[in-house]
Amino acid sequence: MSEAGKISILVPVYRDGACLGKLLGQLSESRLWEVIVVADSPSSETLEVLEKYGKKIKYIISDRRLGKARSLNKALRYASGKILVFIDADHYLENTKQLEDFVKQFDRKQEIIDFKKVVDKENLLSRLVYYDYVGFAIVNWLSAKLASRCIGLNGSAFAIKRNVFEDLGGFPENEISEDLGLAFKAYTRGVKFKFEEKVVVRLKAPSSWREWFKQRWRWGHGFALWFKHNYKELLRATIRDPKIILIPAFFFYPSLTAFLVTAFLPENRMLAGLFLILFLMVSRIRFLVPLLFATYFSIAFVKGVVASTVSLALSSLVYFLLARRLGYDFNPLTFVVYFYFYSPLWLLIILVSLIRVILLKKTEIKDWPTSCPE
Template identity: 35%
Template sequence: MAGKPRATIIIPVYRECELLSLLLERLTQDGYEEKEIIVVIDEPTRDSLELSEQHPNARFIFHEERVGKVNAMNEAAKLSHGDILIFLDGDVYIPRGVPFLEEVVREMEDTDILDIKKKICTRSFLSKMMYYEYVGFNIGSWLMARLKTGSPAINGAAFAIRRDIFESLRGFRRVVAEDLDMAMRAFVRGYRFKYTSKLMVYTPAPPNWEKWRAQRKRWALGAAMWLKEWYGELIWKALRSPQVFIPVMLFVAPSLVLLLLDLTDPNILFSNVLMASLILLMAKATSHVVLIAPAMPILYSFQGIFLADQQWAYAMRMIISTLVSFGCIALLFFSFSRKLGFEFRLHEFFGYYFAYSPVCLLFLIGYLLHVAFLPNKPDIDWKL
């Protein structure tokens, strides 16, 4: 009888991470024996160097200079011996008492790429908004796995891939969104994709709005560059399976519903473009996005009062349409949240739907326009 597959856990870190020690403790104590743990740290601090002494069962690779996440993960993969490669961010948290590696190996028996359920730790208004953003990500992955057995995108904070598949894809490419890129290349080749809600990791939200804006810039820029490179393939796949791609898009970016409602009425198209431009300028000028977000529901529902001849009739029509769309999306999120084991609070989702999600969409649209039409490349203040 063949032995169990060997699992390699690869954890890239820049300088240091407060939660890394706990993550290594969980992985070391995991009962799955056929494992190896590789931690790659760019520009390690003294605490990072001391951490390697505290966890002798993990292999540490230190780079005095920053080589970047992509290079770090590719290097670790080449030095690894596992049949299954598990990539984890250094700040994810694995719940105590969960046979994590055993379950990953079991789930990988009938797939090539495995997306692992992720939850945001809710400790602030920002984290509560990101919680529902991650709910949408998880629902999108579940739908793609169930209806297409493939996915053009994946959240790279925690996922697994078969070694032979990873090597056939020649590892990660040096792009901003290396996780989206790898998922897309696997999707085009027809590799099997699976989402599991049996396993879960927690991931923290940025501690403040300034760091959130930096993260959002990286995410939006990475997604924009990914869309620019793969838009043809994505459109072709979406046209062949609109019943799958359209719902997934609405779960990942529910504010698209608000955008579509507005675009169907030419009376407010100009005002929406103007409003979007102002919000993007404000977001670029200040890190305090929380000052912008509360105004979004008012702008969406009542801007029509100041337009057109039939002001009140138009305003009531917009308010009713907006509330109906919110009710439908909220019901869907509630149903899938229950199914996948997420909590759902209507008042929090109200803020996410009308304030947080539109701001995220504006970030994406802004960088997409930049990447598509402006000659100069956006500034990248991190190492690929």
């Protein structure tokens, strides 16, 4: 490992890593860093990959699923680097030289650095997931520019100073969304954040809608559990700086803008007046009841269509401009599907998760440990 770099790259994998072999092939080419793979309940294919690169990397194997946070915290004792880089096993580098240049030119003032992530577009699902990561990138880029801090972090590929990571207590092991827990603690302590768009990490989307739902169900409950533990501090932070919530809300769930537009859209006075007249007449002329309801739903429908159209146009324009600035593609037709179908579905999962965790007290997720195994 280079004296100048002193970088430790930690790669967590559970069972199989979709890109583990490719990632290790890339990382093992350089002497600027050490590589440590943490494997929970690895499959035979994963073991074969580890054995193939065993002379160039370190690896830690657990027969039981410890969980990502606990596994990475445990692996820290085997890491010698002053800078820690975490990369998930379903990711790979677009270009190894990008990471090498980042290491050689590392700015010591930087404390947490998020890397640009790009989804491989292989089918409709992956094209929709692509916009999730466009949203992540925009939010983190804006947060870094406007405040040099960020309350959220997509922890699948990022770097952090070791002393900062240790001061923050490592990944919180009682959280499902360990990256969110780490990032929010860093935000409240004023840790400096940067979005590094010159290091591009590519990843695979879930292989099916079923796998996507399982992932988002876990993410949704992870967010809800984190919210339950941190809502007071989050409220105080939002009062001090509202943009820490408004920016993520717009870019993670753009369909929310339709509700805001609807709330501020002025009523059509003629239709509203007609509705009021019919309402007063209903008490005397019963057959006007269907007309009353038809008028009511017509008003609601027209208002909804206008709000939806304005919201879609606004979101598309903003996404297009910022995606282009950060080097992402933008397909208007795919974004329409994302806006009207994908984003509301993802938002619904979040809302259901909040209800389950906060109101129904259901905090356990199948096959996802958040407490120490016996």
